[in-house]
Amino acid sequence: xxxxxVRRALPADAEAVTGLIExxxxxxxxxxxxxxxxEAWATGRTAEGVxxxxxxxxxxxxxVGEVVIGWANLxxxxxxxxxxxxxxxxxxxxxxxxxTIEALAxxxxxxxxxxxxxxxxxxxxxRFGFREVDSDQVTFNGHTFTVVRMAKRxxxxxxxxxxxTGMGAAATSPALITTxxxxxxx
Numbered sequence: 029x030x031x032x033x034v035r036r037a038l039p040a041d042a043e044a045v046t047g048l049i050e051x052x053x054x055x056x057x058x059x060x061x062x063x064x065x066x067e068a069w070a071t072g073r074t075a076e077g078v079x080x081x082x083x084x085x086x087x088x089x090x091x092v093g094e095v096v097i098g099w100a101n102l103x104x105x106x107x108x109x110x111x112x113x114x115x116x117x118x119x120x121x122x123x124x125x126x127x128t129i130e131a132l133a134x135x136x137x138x139x140x141x142x143x144x145x146x147x148x149x150x151x152x153x154x155r156f157g158f159r160e161v162d163s164d165q166v167t168f169n170g171h172t173f174t175v176v177r178m179a180k181r182x183x184x185x186x187x188x189x190x191x192x193t194g195m196g197a198a199a200t201s202p203a204l205i206t207t208x209x210x211x212x213x214x
Contacts, residue, residue, distance in 0.1 A: 037087035042079035044096040055114040060147045065171035072169035100125035107143040150176045
């Protein structure tokens with residue numbers, strides 16, 4: 029794989045991101061949750077909902093050429109979602125997306141990041157420096173999932189350190205299940 033580019037997500041990316049999320053959940057979380065729950069999670073969003081998320085949070089996509097291979101977003105102080113195409117798992121795509129999110133959080137003056145990680149994504153967040161706060165049961169699309177609530181303290185940005193180009197402060201929007209397929213990607 030050639031080195032992926034990471035850029036700000038655009039509303040026009042919504043369909044590609046939705047397809048990526050569905051594929052990542054179906055393939056990467058198989059075995060972590062019951063099959064019917066995985067299917068409910070994979071089909072629990074629409075392209076319109078993803079477009080809204082892109083418009084109201086700080087979202088980023090990783091691409092190779094024109095193909096979206098990863099998606100992540102920052103919603104307030106939460107790494108709300110982090111998904112990578114299973115075909116490129118373990119190649120650093122999730123780390124590149126996460127580092128973009130963390131750089132923005134630092135530039136925005138945040139001193140902590142939170143994540144609600146799936147059982148599949150929890151190991152990746154540990155590699156990114158997060159620690160478990162607790163585990164919980166959440167309901168999404170009629171199914172209950174065990175998730176791990178995690179947090180990471182951030183140092184303040186260095187003087188003169190700015191947010192990555194073209195990125196502003198995050199708005200908030202609700203999210204239920206997050207960070208589904210980052211576990212292979214460190």
